[in-house]
Amino acid sequence: MRAGDAQAAIPVFQSYLKHCDSPQSPPLPNCAERRFGLGKMLLRQARYAEAESAFLPSHEQKLQTETGHFAPPAKVAEELARLYQQWGKPEQARKWEAAAK
Helix, strand or coil: CCCCHHHHHHHHHHHHHHCCCCCCCCCCCCEEEEEEEEHHHHHHCCCCCHHHHHHHHHHHHHHHHHCCCCCCHHHHHHHHHHHHHCCCCCCHHHHHHHHHC
């Protein structure tokens, strides 16, 4: 991800998230952060619906758990606004811009 290789990063995030989606796994800050990273990589590839499917639960999880040194919910809201702007959904973009403030 840091090297900018979204194509290589996406399967790594998806593999990691399989552990987070276990019914026995409590909501953990690192799982929310990995969903956020996956969403950013999917957005970079203009895979909007998939990015939305990663960002929305990441935001919800970040609202419910301590984010610590991870990105706060407002950062996810900023990315959701960017997603909806690029996707051509201005009303949703405005909603998330307001949530980011």
